[in-house]
Amino acid sequence: MIEQQIIFPHDQPAYWIVFQRDQVVVLNQQTQVNVSTRRELLLDDAHFSDVLKVAEVDNLPCLVVDLGHESLPSEQHQTVSLRSVMMNSDARLFEALARAWQATLFLRTHRFCGQCGSRMQRIDWELATQCSRCSHRCYPRISPCVIVAIRKDKQILLAQGTRHTNGMYSTLAGFVESGETLEQAVHREVFEEVGIRVTNLRYFSSQPWPFPHSLMVGFLADYAGGEITPEPKEIADAKWFDADKLPLIPPTFSIAGHLIQHTLALINEQ
Missing domain, CATH: 3.90.79.10 (Nucleoside Triphosphate Pyrophosphohydrolase)
Incomplete structure (x- = not known):
């Protein structure tokens, strides 16, 4: 089950999956998602205001941060294609990356209601968005x-x-x-x-x-x-x-x- 708006300590290790546009953000010289802490990611605190938890691997959470179309946070970061990261991952991380991207893409593309055009609001107990005006609810497309x-x-x-x-x-x-x-x-x-x-x-x-x-x-x-x-x-x-x-x-x-x-x-x- 995907959990939303996770508050996570600075020094607790996790698999951090960071997206920018349609690519994965990694520290230089890396080609896969590795275990790191919030502090080691070198991201501003503002980037952690809307974190998703999509899975657990080796008893560690897999957490997602979406930069959207923002520029890379620093010169120490680079982007690699999602496909190449998945090819360098084992089966469990492969599944986590697949879920992370699909959840991220859903939230990016369902900010406004497809029925009346009003702004959608996130549901806090499941991965869904709902229109406050006409009550139209959307779930991730499969x-x-x-x-x-x-x-x-x-x-x-x-x-x-x-x-x-x-x-x-x-x-x-x-x-x-x-x-x-x-x-x-x-x-x-x-x-x-x-x-x-x-x-x-x-x-x-x-x-x-x-x-x-x-x-x-x-x-x-x-x-x-x-x-x-x-x-x-x-x-x-x-x-x-x-x-x-x-x-x-x-x-x-x-x-x-x-x-x-x-x-x-x-x-x-x-």
């Missing part, structure tokens, strides 16, 4: 997204998105549409993106993905028919790969990486 690893005999289907400029191939994924089940979304996305049919669909696992507020729901599936026909606006290339001839694939910290590794293990068991 966008479900399906992601699926597809197997055909001893091969796995991998695709390169049109935005993957680094040449990476991954599993297929797409957002769930209104009125659609997760399973329907998988079948639709696969057919729309590469023109094939799948069968034996089964749930694998899920992962919060803060780019910006997705919940990735992972599935495994088997090929059922059709010829690969990439949708040109979404897919630059897609093909079946042998387990020992894989292209550049996502790291294992991501659910895509987990899906690929699990599918390869199934192939090796055949």
